[in-house]
Amino acid sequence: MFGLFSNQATNNEATAAIKEMEETRERFFAFIEKLEQKMKEFAEASLPELTELNNTDTDEYKRAYHRMKAAVLGQLDSIQKKALEVKEEKITNFRFTTNDHALSTAYYDFRNDCYDRYNQLDELKNHYRGQVEATYSENYEAKYQQILDEYEAIRNKFACVQCGSPIVIEKIYFTTTYITCPACQTRNTFEPSSKAKTLEQLGRSLAEQRTAHLLKEHDAIPAKTQELYLERHKIQLSLIQEKNNRVIREKTSRIEELGKLHEELERKRPALYQTYLRAMFDEWNKINPALTEEHEKFYNRLLSDYRKYKL
Amino acid sequence: MSAENKPLSLLERMKQKAKEQKNYGGEFTGEEAKVNVRACPNCGAGRAKQDGLTHCAYCGFEFLSVQLTDGINLKKEDNSQNT
Amino acid sequence: MSNPLLEPIHGVSLYDYAAVSAKMANGVDVKEICKKLGIEHAVFEEASALWVARMQEDSSFAVTMAFGEYFGQAENHPKLKDLQAQVGDEGKANLDKMRDDRYFYEELNGARQAAYEYGYDGAQWIQENYGISLGDFQTVAMKWMEVQNQEMAGGQTGNIHHFIDYQQKKQAEYAKRFAEEQGGNVADDVEF
Numbered sequence: 001m002f003g004l005f006s007n008q009a010t011n012n013e014a015t016a017a018i019k020e021m022e023e024t025r026e027r028f029f030a031f032i033e034k035l036e037q038k039m040k041e042f043a044e045a046s047l048p049e050l051t052e053l054n055n056t057d058t059d060e061y062k063r064a065y066h067r068m069k070a071a072v073l074g075q076l077d078s079i080q081k082k083a084l085e086v087k088e089e090k091i092t093n094f095r096f097t098t099n100d101h102a103l104s105t106a107y108y109d110f111r112n113d114c115y116d117r118y119n120q121l122d123e124l125k126n127h128y129r130g131q132v133e134a135t136y137s138e139n140y141e142a143k144y145q146q147i148l149d150e151y152e153a154i155r156n157k158f159a160c161v162q163c164g165s166p167i168v169i170e171k172i173y174f175t176t177t178y179i180t181c182p183a184c185q186t187r188n189t190f191e192p193s194s195k196a197k198t199l200e201q202l203g204r205s206l207a208e209q210r211t212a213h214l215l216k217e218h219d220a221i222p223a224k225t226q227e228l229y230l231e232r233h234k235i236q237l238s239l240i241q242e243k244n245n246r247v248i249r250e251k252t253s254r255i256e257e258l259g260k261l262h263e264e265l266e267r268k269r270p271a272l273y274q275t276y277l278r279a280m281f282d283e284w285n286k287i288n289p290a291l292t293e294e295h296e297k298f299y300n301r302l303l304s305d306y307r308k309y310k311l
Numbered sequence: 312m313s314a315e316n317k318p319l320s321l322l323e324r325m326k327q328k329a330k331e332q333k334n335y336g337g338e339f340t341g342e343e344a345k346v347n348v349r350a351c352p353n354c355g356a357g358r359a360k361q362d363g364l365t366h367c368a369y370c371g372f373e374f375l376s377v378q379l380t381d382g383i384n385l386k387k388e389d390n391s392q393n394t
Numbered sequence: 395m396s397n398p399l400l401e402p403i404h405g406v407s408l409y410d411y412a413a414v415s416a417k418m419a420n421g422v423d424v425k426e427i428c429k430k431l432g433i434e435h436a437v438f439e440e441a442s443a444l445w446v447a448r449m450q451e452d453s454s455f456a457v458t459m460a461f462g463e464y465f466g467q468a469e470n471h472p473k474l475k476d477l478q479a480q481v482g483d484e485g486k487a488n489l490d491k492m493r494d495d496r497y498f499y500e501e502l503n504g505a506r507q508a509a510y511e512y513g514y515d516g517a518q519w520i521q522e523n524y525g526i527s528l529g530d531f532q533t534v535a536m537k538w539m540e541v542q543n544q545e546m547a548g549g550q551t552g553n554i555h556h557f558i559d560y561q562q563k564k565q566a567e568y569a570k571r572f573a574e575e576q577g578g579n580v581a582d583d584v585e586f
Contacts, residue, residue: 377405
């Protein structure tokens with residue numbers, strides 16, 4: 001192939017450049033493979049450690065766990081950064097002097113191969129990032145149960161500071177409020193516990209957790225429509241060569257059928273979102289009814305955003 | 312690879328570092344629910360339901376220097392009338 | 395000013411709420427804050443919860459954006475400006491430097507990011523090493539964000555890039571330092 005070059009000197013130069021590309025590719029592939037190996041070993045070893053720390057961190061915000069998780073992700077990033085630097089230096093900035101078409105083509109092949117290999121590492125990192133993130137879990141049901149138990153324990157425990165008559169805490173308050181003594185009419189200031197004060201945010205997280213399956217159903221639609229599209233596309237392509245009228249009829253009707261299924265899924269999608277959102281807000285309202293009116297405004301906003309931006 | 316650079320030992324050190332650090336803002340201390348009464352610092356009177364929350368019904372002392380709007384449990388009616 | 399979502403709640407304005415948030419992030423006691431505003435906990439807690447709800451309701455993000463602006467102006471709040479958390483002399487000097495010197499701000503920003511990547515709580519790290527609290531840090535960050543927004547509007551992208559590059563350079567420097575402290579990164583022995 002290199003006989004194509006105009007003179008011997010260029011030819012030699014091109015041969016040398018091609019050889020260097022091949023060597024660089026080989027070294028780059030080996031380098032990425034070693035990095036992938038490191039990433040796998042490190043990430044796999046870190047997952048059970050993170051899960052354990054998530055379960056045992058007694059801090060209210062699991063801060064030790066979050067620090068450790070950030071550090072693990074930081075190491076995954078450091079591996080990728082290392083690959084990126086070498087990619088820039090050895091592949092993107094690969095220097096060759098001959099300005100020849102055949103050599104340029106060889107370079108682009110070489111570059112694409114190496115970029116693809118780098119992208120595989122990138123995908124592996126994203127895969128492990130997801131796994132690392134998935135080590136986080138919070139038992140919102142248990143936290144909510146604690147608030148309910150605590151409420152049962154304190155609802156009849158208080159007396160008016162002014163006259164000593166019993167005052168009943170009639171519902172779960174999540175903000176400090178004034179409770180009037182039924183005997184002397186004095187306004188007592190009731191301050192809920194730290195736990196009870198988290199009710200509003202906790203309520204949202206718990207409601208989302210309880211209705212996650214509905215959101216998942218909605219989120220699964222694009223993958224399903226993609227599948228239908230691919231099947232339809234494949235049949236369409238096969239029709240180009242098809243001569244048999246009976247087969248053409250069958251395939252055409254299958255294409256129509258797939259098109260209808262696709263449309264139906266698209267039509268169902270907004271309804272599924274609304275079903276999820278309604279269920280989520282119903283749960284939230286049940287947990288913290290005091291802000292029902294505000295939740296409803298938020299619900300309307302999310303629903304109109306969904307319609308407006310075709311989310 | 313030197314012994315202390317093996318992933319597990321690096322992980323061990325990372326875990327130790329994560330656990331031993333001081334938490335920003337200190338430890339979280341949960342508070343129990345409680346009940347209090349705020350009496351007027353001028354005349355010692357308590358606040359009764361019908362007198363509103365913002366001013367002392369007896370001497371006019373200002374408990375709250377804001378005008379209450381309709382909130383969660385606090386409502387406009389909780390503004391004292393003697394302002 | 396006709397946006398009803400920006401009307402005060404129980405007389406607590408959005409500026410009050412944003413300044414309170416900044417002060418609390420600085421560790422100022424909420425009791426002191428309430429006293430200065432002339433309100434009680436009950437008023438404050440309802441107003442807080444309802445301001446959050448207003449932000450959730452608002453699809454134009456006007457409330458959230460105004461909150462950010464006010465947060466950056468907490469130091470000028472007429473009733474709350476005198477409330478300061480205890481800051482040492484060194485912390486005060488660093489804070490002033492961070493306000494005046496954009497390079498220093500970007501350096502600390504980079505350092506903070508690198509700290510998180512190496513398993514430190516960035517906020518705690520800045521507190522321990524520079525004596526600057528999270529609330530003060532965020533207040534100054536908000537101020538520089540405004541400067542950057544103005545540059546963006548004025549087409550001065552060159553300046554923005556200059557400082558982003560500087561921040562990344564500093565972040566890399568600190569990352570190197572933190573990596574050395576932990577005995578290296580996991581793939582240090584892999585060479586091309």
